[in-house]
Amino acid sequence: MGRPFTFPGRTIVVTGGANGIGRALAERFLAEGAARVVIADLDGQGAARTAAELGERARAHTLDVTDAAAVAALIEEVERDAPIDLWCSNAGVATGGGLGSDADWDLTWRVHVQAHVHVARLLLPRMIERGGGHLLVTASAAGLLTNVDSAPYSVTKHGAVALAEWLAIRHWDEGIDVSCLCPLGVNTAMTAGDGPTAATRLGGDYIEPADVARSVVEALGEGRFLILPHPQAAVMEQRRASDRDRWLSGMRRAHKRLLDAG
Template sequence: MDLRGKSVVITGGGNGIGLALARRFAAADVRGVVVADLNGGWASKAAAALEAPALGVACDVADPDAIGRLADQAEETFGPIDVFVSNAGYSDPVPGDLDQPVDRWRDIVDVNLLAHVWAARRVVPSMVERGGGYLLQTISSAALITGPSGPGYTASKHGALGFAEWVSLNYRHQGIRVSCLCPNAVYTGMFGRQPGDDSEPPDVGSLGEILTPESVAETVYTAMTGDEPFLILPHPRVGDSFLRKATDYDGWLERTSGRLQRMRGD
């Protein structure tokens, strides 16, 4: 996709990967960037600092009506939405357990999975009418290769990948492109980093290499303006592990289970 002149909406854009994406898109000569976040102050601050026409909006993506209002505001301000980035997400306690309260399970599914559904339901029909559009879904390596994340995170991210695959299969021929960003560790709010924190990524030991959100945003930009791949893997080893899992699922489960137990000192 040629991003020049396009209108972009990014959820969870007040911090971390979403904020870096907002900055990268803003530098690409887009028509407008709408930064949405649960933290409305972060969204406004991020939008005000972008070098492009931008709007900051407070939005809880767990609420389908709020996503509808976000899309309405984006269209009123910058016209039809060309790129919708479903990026907002959060992690449950690690390693977590099966006994988490029912509401916790529902909350994480609402944000990490169903928000992608509500956004697609709202924006895909008008994208199809106009001949195409782009959905960028920030998912996780946890959707491809279950790792040390909590159970709600793992299950909701697998669901989000399945939904993205469904949209891609069913709307591809109508011009809808779908890319799933599936990084491993990235130095963001998930590692305690807040907007304005310029510190270097810490050593995360057994988690492997921790990338900056800026480098992830650059990888996304190159992918979207290049081959528009379904999977965007800023950590290449995620793709290697996914391949090993696909060719020997049971062996992969055995080895990964042992590795997780060693990591946790069991």
């Protein structure tokens, strides 16, 4: 277990905070007593709308997480007032299915992996210098298991999990706590178009963003690395680890059943 995170009085940044899971995280962090939550999103209008709805302790910022200079400028601006205690690297993108185009690979790599590298380079040294800090990476159960629909999504989310683990190991002694959020299906704009054969359905019923936020607050309070808002994800991961060939056969059968039923 890591060091527990407490919310009252804290300064928190949530990327992709305008909508879905990020918005629910921001709302819940404020309810837990955070002093300030910065909602940083490529969708600047959405960020402004969400911040206005969440009240005066929420602030909006237009940010492209793939732009290192913009991330540096945001850190600088926020820390002029107070140090950032928790950075939630939550922004994410869905691409089309299949093996994907080069553009899909490029975008998902930059948003799901490289964006977290920017934060590690730019914010962690500041946190280390002042004795510690917390980083939350929103990966996905697709990064622990696999998403049968989209190769770029699945592979880059595996990259996000691997990077989160690397950071958690390498920076622990310097006071850095890392948590990695790995939900199965969640009802957000990202999954709104999912039809009956969407591979995410293999994980069972979708849950609400507020359920995810509750799991995150619980896990950060316990200083836990892996956050699985769907309990079945833990069982699936254990099955995968204990017998990979059996797990792959099960996935092939389950995917075929899904396609046949659709």
